[in-house]
Amino acid sequence: MAGLKDKRGFIDKDRLDLTERQAVEYWMKRWGVTRDQITAxxxxxxxxxxDIAAELGKKR
Incomplete structure (x- = not known):
């Protein structure tokens, strides 16, 4: 599985699972948005x- 490496393993770079705290925090920092914005x-x-990046007006 291709992904972004974090302390626990890999974060899927193509799909975002909101239950994966590390992944959500990574994308929050990368895009400069809040958890609520990502959730919406x-x-x-x-x-x-x-698709999420496009909705937020960010580059993936």
Whole structure:
């Protein structure tokens, strides 16, 4: 599985699982957004990071 390495293992770079705290924190920092903004975008467009980024007006 391709992904981003963190202390516990790998974070999937294509899909965002809101139950994965490390992944959510990574994308919050990367995109400069809040958890609520990520959650709202995730609910609106689904779990694909490219779609969430587009919804937030950010580059993946």
């Amino acid at each position: 975008a995730h609910r609106k467009v689904g779990r694909m990071t490219k």
